Structures are given as structure tokens and as C-alpha cells.
Amino acid sequence: MSACPCQSGLDYERCCGPLHAGAAAASAESLMRSRYCAYVRADEPYLLASWHASTRPPALDLHADRDTRWLGLDVKRHDVVDADHARVEFVARYRVGGGRAVRLHEVSRFVREQGRWYYVDGEFPSA
Structure with a gap:
């Protein structure tokens, strides 16, 4: 078993895997x-499926x-805003090639429809 990215x-199999x-x-x-x-694993189908239809891009090219x-x-x-709306603030760090690490700081909006949560969009707080 491997740690979830x-x-x-938790292990991936008990966390994001399902x-x-x-x-x-x-x-x-x-x-x-x-x-x-899914970004770590370059799982484009999952990212698109979990993106709300109103803001989802037609395609991604993570590869x-x-x-x-x-x-x-x-x-x-x-x-939690209400039963079907929520916001999550996070910082994700990544590096492109051998360059410097980049911090992606976002406050994301989510909506629940028919029992499933979807990513809608996000804002980048000022420093």
C-alpha cells in the first residue's frame, strides 16, 4: 500500500482511490x-468528471x-456554506522541471448536485 498523494x-486505496x-x-x-x-496521477478523465459542467473546460492536456x-x-x-455549497482553501506546491517550487493558493467553490460534489471554480487570494 502507498500513501495517498x-x-x-491514509493509503491511496482507502482515500482517493475509491x-x-x-x-x-x-x-x-x-x-x-x-x-x-488526480493532478499528481495525471488522471484527466477524473478531473473532467469532477468539474461542474458550467465551468468545465472541453479538455485537459496534463501529459x-x-x-x-x-x-x-x-x-x-x-x-460549509449550506447543504449543497462549500469552499475549500488550500495551498498546493509543485515544481516544473528543475525550476523553483511554485505555490498555488486557491479558495475553491464546490456544489453538490444529485448527491455528488463538483468543483466549480476558484479565486486566488492576494498575498
Whole structure:
């Protein structure tokens, strides 16, 4: 068993693996963690399927970014707005090639429809 890339402290098979196989996320935070893990694993179909139809791009090309290495995830907060809306603030770190590490700080919005959470969009807080 291997540690889940989302840094939850669980094994992949008990954490993001079931979501990547089709299970519904229990919360917006678990969906966000599974999306980070999908970026690490270059799982484009999962990323598109977990993206809300109103904001989903027609395609992704993660394989074009082969030199991207994801370094870690820090979930800052998970705010439940109501039963079907939530926000998750996180910092994800990555490195492209041999360059410097980059911090992606985002406050993401999520919506639940028919029992499934979806990523809608995000804002980048000012420093």
C-alpha cells in the first residue's frame, strides 16, 4: 500500500482511490483532495468528471506538462456554506522541471448536485 498523494495520512486505496474509481466524495474537502491526487496521477478523465459542467473546460492536456512534479498539499480550511455549497482553501506546491517550487493558493467553490460534489471554480487570494 502507498500513501495517498493528498497527504491525508491514509493509503491511496482507502482515500482517493475509491473516488477515482467512481465513489461519491463525502465532502467538498474530500473531492478537492481527490482532485489534487488526480493532478499528481495525471488522471484527466477524473478531473473532467469532477468539474461542474458550467465551468468545465472541453479538455485537459496534463501529459503536456510531464515536467511538473507535485510536491504537497496543505488544506487551510473547509467552509460549509449550506447543504449543497462549500469552499475549500488550500495551498498546493509543485515544481516544473528543475525550476523553483511554485505555490498555488486557491479558495475553491464546490456544489453538490444529485448527491455528488463538483468543483466549480476558484479565486486566488492576494498575498
